[in-house]
Amino acid sequence: MTPRKPLPTLDDVARHAGVSTATVSRCLNNSASVRGDTRRRVTEAVEMLGYTPHFGGRALASNRTNTIGAIIPTMENAIFARGVQALQESLATAGVTLLVASSGYDPDRELKQVSAMLGRGVDGIMLIGDARLQKTYDLLLARGVPYVLAWNFRSNSQHTWVGFNNRLAMRPLVESVLAQGHTRIAMIAGITSFNDRAVDRLAGARDAIEGAGLKLPAKLVIEAEYVPAAAGAALRKLMSRKSPPTAIICGNDVLAAGAMREARALGLTLPGDLTIVGFDDIELASLVEPPLTTVHVPHRRMGQTVAKLLLAMRDQETVGQSVEFQTEIVERGSVASV
Amino acid sequence: MTPRKPLPTLDDVARHAGVSTATVSRCLNNSASVRGDTRRRVTEAVEMLGYTPHFGGRALASNRTNTIGAIIPTMENAIFARGVQALQESLATAGVTLLVASSGYDPDRELKQVSAMLGRGVDGIMLIGDARLQKTYDLLLARGVPYVLAWNFRSNSQHTWVGFNNRLAMRPLVESVLAQGHTRIAMIAGITSFNDRAVDRLAGARDAIEGAGLKLPAKLVIEAEYVPAAAGAALRKLMSRKSPPTAIICGNDVLAAGAMREARALGLTLPGDLTIVGFDDIELASLVEPPLTTVHVPHRRMGQTVAKLLLAMRDQETVGQSVEFQTEIVERGSVASV
DNA sequence: TTGTACGCGTTATCAG
DNA sequence: CTGATAACGCGTACAA
Numbered sequence: 001m002t003p004r005k006p007l008p009t010l011d012d013v014a015r016h017a018g019v020s021t022a023t024v025s026r027c028l029n030n031s032a033s034v035r036g037d038t039r040r041r042v043t044e045a046v047e048m049l050g051y052t053p054h055f056g057g058r059a060l061a062s063n064r065t066n067t068i069g070a071i072i073p074t075m076e077n078a079i080f081a082r083g084v085q086a087l088q089e090s091l092a093t094a095g096v097t098l099l100v101a102s103s104g105y106d107p108d109r110e111l112k113q114v115s116a117m118l119g120r121g122v123d124g125i126m127l128i129g130d131a132r133l134q135k136t137y138d139l140l141l142a143r144g145v146p147y148v149l150a151w152n153f154r155s156n157s158q159h160t161w162v163g164f165n166n167r168l169a170m171r172p173l174v175e176s177v178l179a180q181g182h183t184r185i186a187m188i189a190g191i192t193s194f195n196d197r198a199v200d201r202l203a204g205a206r207d208a209i210e211g212a213g214l215k216l217p218a219k220l221v222i223e224a225e226y227v228p229a230a231a232g233a234a235l236r237k238l239m240s241r242k243s244p245p246t247a248i249i250c251g252n253d254v255l256a257a258g259a260m261r262e263a264r265a266l267g268l269t270l271p272g273d274l275t276i277v278g279f280d281d282i283e284l285a286s287l288v289e290p291p292l293t294t295v296h297v298p299h300r301r302m303g304q305t306v307a308k309l310l311l312a313m314r315d316q317e318t319v320g321q322s323v324e325f326q327t328e329i330v331e332r333g334s335v336a337s338v
Numbered sequence: 339m340t341p342r343k344p345l346p347t348l349d350d351v352a353r354h355a356g357v358s359t360a361t362v363s364r365c366l367n368n369s370a371s372v373r374g375d376t377r378r379r380v381t382e383a384v385e386m387l388g389y390t391p392h393f394g395g396r397a398l399a400s401n402r403t404n405t406i407g408a409i410i411p412t413m414e415n416a417i418f419a420r421g422v423q424a425l426q427e428s429l430a431t432a433g434v435t436l437l438v439a440s441s442g443y444d445p446d447r448e449l450k451q452v453s454a455m456l457g458r459g460v461d462g463i464m465l466i467g468d469a470r471l472q473k474t475y476d477l478l479l480a481r482g483v484p485y486v487l488a489w490n491f492r493s494n495s496q497h498t499w500v501g502f503n504n505r506l507a508m509r510p511l512v513e514s515v516l517a518q519g520h521t522r523i524a525m526i527a528g529i530t531s532f533n534d535r536a537v538d539r540l541a542g543a544r545d546a547i548e549g550a551g552l553k554l555p556a557k558l559v560i561e562a563e564y565v566p567a568a569a570g571a572a573l574r575k576l577m578s579r580k581s582p583p584t585a586i587i588c589g590n591d592v593l594a595a596g597a598m599r600e601a602r603a604l605g606l607t608l609p610g611d612l613t614i615v616g617f618d619d620i621e622l623a624s625l626v627e628p629p630l631t632t633v634h635v636p637h638r639r640m641g642q643t644v645a646k647l648l649l650a651m652r653d654q655e656t657v658g659q660s661v662e663f664q665t666e667i668v669e670r671g672s673v674a675s676v
Numbered sequence: 677t678t679g680t681a682c683g684c685g686t687t688a689t690c691a692g
Numbered sequence: 693c694t695g696a697t698a699a700c701g702c703g704t705a706c707a708a
């Protein structure tokens with residue numbers, strides 16, 4: 001490995017171009033007051049030396065980083081990956097860099113990540129949902145760094161939200177299952193600890209079931225980690241009951257796909273023997289057999305909106321206006337009448 | 339939004355603790371020479387003020403950022419998401435932050451990302467494959483910033499690699515298909531432009547087919563974007579030929595799943611009417627029906643290894659020792675004899 | 677339009 | 693073991 005070379009500095013560029021560092025700085029920041037001639041000499045020198053502004057120096061002097069942070073539970077979840085990708089693309093067009101960290105659904109780790117990002121001087125932060133330590137909010141508020149909560153929605157909230165109401169979104173899906181005559185319905189939910197989306201989806205399913213005069217007993221609710229195998233184990237447990245459910249609501253598409261695989265392994269015919277529905281409408285949903293009936297969520301648009309909002313909050317130092325998205329059921333064929 | 343508050347500085351902490359900034363700095367960097375008593379006073383003050391070191395200042399003074407960069411084609415590809423997640427986790431245990439950017443398979447964008455990361459003073463960079471602008475390498479070399487190329491492998495390379503030989507990995511998979519008696523084999527490859535993995539996998543398939551004395555004519559090779567629908571369109575085209583292939587090699591699992599979906603839509607029975615194989619062994623592979631025969635790739639272990647290597651290269655300022663991983667075929671049931 | 681000079685928050689060197 | 697103090701690279705009043 002070549003030894004670490006010292007980066008060319010503003011000073012080097014200035015000397016090469018025969019101007020002062022101030023002028024170079026002005027050129028780089030597109031400040032208007034630079035003569036075309038001078039500007040050309042400077043940009044030439046920049047080219048020649050392969051100069052890149054030093055981020056630290058810049059942050060120190062300007063108290064601006066052109067950086068937005070995003071802390072998500074995990075990158076391995078396609079819905080966040082997609083949203084973050086869109087967020088990054090939107091920010092990039094504004095010349096802003098995205099800093100991504102993942103908390104692994106651990107609130108303590110999230111707090112540390114927020115703290116680290118504040119130290120890095122991010123101009124704004126995206127967080128997922130609102131299930132976290134109060135201390136995390138305190139930190140954000142104390143610093144006055146704008147933040148947006150995403151992937152869920154609450155009205156009349158003190159926070160700025162970009163997302164959809166997970167509870168309300170789940171309800172019509174379950175109602176459509178109920179409409180097929182199912183009365184013994186179970187749920188394979190995501191882990192609800194520090195996950196408001198999982199909590200709300202479960203609550204929405206319960207709303208629908210109880211709204212139909214039925215019950216969702218605790219024994220028919222199993223929480224599973226975000227991997228197909230966990231859903232498979234849950235399904236096996238549910239189907240081994242004396243009177244097994246005829247329909248299973250899954251907290252998301254990955255769980256639904258895992259449940260389907262296990263159901264097939266048990267020799268069940270889908271959807272004839274068992275109705276299974278998911279949530280999120282990731283690519284996977286249309287690739288399994290039978291294709292999954294699920295709830296479509298506009299992940300990319302949410303990411304784009306978060307970008308727009310955070311930049312506005314940063315520039316206008318204004319409070320952010322929450323944006324609520326609507327979801328819709330996508331009927332594909334994993335639901336049958338009882 | 340609360341107005342942006344000024345962060346507490348080292349100076350504030352020093353004043354509160356009744357010591358000098360130098361001492362505070364020493365405490366924070368775990369430098370040994372600080373009395374327990376003093377250290378306690380300092381950490382107390384840090385707690386009280388909610389102090390977080392200013393990243394820019396630190397970078398400026400120490401010429402170290404504790405940051406590693408990773409530039410991947412896209413986060414929406416599960417294989418990179420998984421690898422990057424592992425990379426991040428490994429780095430985190432060493433107190434290093436990961437900066438992720440995605441190039442969208444655009445070499446110009448990648449060059450800009452590298453430049454930006456260098457400006458941010460990253461201590462090392464992970465790149466995917468070796469299909470990029472020479473200028474990008476020049477920049478890296480000029481700066482002497484350690485970098486690792488991942489997700490592919492070349493022996494006797496001037497670069498440091500962490501990955502597997504895509505060409506060699508594809509060969510036995512295709513040979514196992516040939517062993518089932520297939521003679522008309524087609525390929526749905528990834529887009530090969532600036533994607534050495536896609537190129538190599540295609541080459542590996544050709545190696546196997548020609549090694550068996552058969553041909554892989556250009557008309558039986560279709561490049562498709564990394565989405566199921568593109569693979570579906572490709573499959574439809576292939577199957578509409580006068581004498582359609584009896585087996586289709588796909589450049590990755592997502593393409594394979596998309597091809598399967600379309601094949602079913604055409605009324606074909608899988609694998610009886612058509613053999614389809616994938617590559618990568620992402621979760622999806624075991625969730626489709628029939629489950630996909632594919633090549634297992636240790637994505638997480640690659641991410642961890644990249645972390646280890648980059649940290650070592652940074653600390654010892656030494657050349658990195660390439661690490662080659664082996665892959666293996668996972669036979670699941672999407673292959674039938676002709 | 678351009679240059680001079682200071683300060684941003686931290687680390688590191690050197691005395692004490 | 694601790695305290696002054698000089699860098700580090702850049703932006704920006706202020707002056708010219």
